Amino acid sequence: MSRKRLQSKRKLERRTKPRRPDKLHLKKSPRASLKIIIDMPDSRIAKSVRDSIAPETKGGKGFRSETTVSATGARLQIGIVASDIVALRTASNSFLHFVSVGMKGVAAVAPVYSGEQKITSKPPGP
Numbered sequence: 001m002s003r004k005r006l007q008s009k010r011k012l013e014r015r016t017k018p019r020r021p022d023k024l025h026l027k028k029s030p031r032a033s034l035k036i037i038i039d040m041p042d043s044r045i046a047k048s049v050r051d052s053i054a055p056e057t058k059g060g061k062g063f064r065s066e067t068t069v070s071a072t073g074a075r076l077q078i079g080i081v082a083s084d085i086v087a088l089r090t091a092s093n094s095f096l097h098f099v100s101v102g103m104k105g106v107a108a109v110a111p112v113y114s115g116e117q118k119i120t121s122k123p124p125g126p
Contacts (some may be wrong), residue, residue, distance in 0.1 A: 032088040036078040046071040049102035065091040
């Protein structure tokens with residue numbers, strides 16, 4: 001058999017030869033998951049934080065983790081499924097930081113909405 005024909009035959013065999021199912025399965029299925037449940041002081045705060053971090057759950061192509069966020073009553077739940085433990089750690093750190101920032105934002109504006117603190121604007125100085 002000629003060299004070119006032999007190479008062509010090998011390429012055809014590679015294309016038609018089924019892959020090992022165990023290797024294919026490991027690449028596509030997640031291997032690490034985490035559920036974080038945070039009790040918030042109020043159901044409105046839980047919903048506000050959920051709404052503020054929900055856009056971050058829209059992962060693009062190439063992301064190694066998927067995240068879901070829900071609020072039931074005063075309980076905020078974050079579910080993370082990742083392809084590996086490093087991606088899980090990265091996603092969990094990010095979302096815990098997002099929750100922390102959301103809580104600080106709510107704490108900053110809460111007095112304004114409850115009437116405890118009035119916003120005063122300073123007149124322009126010289």
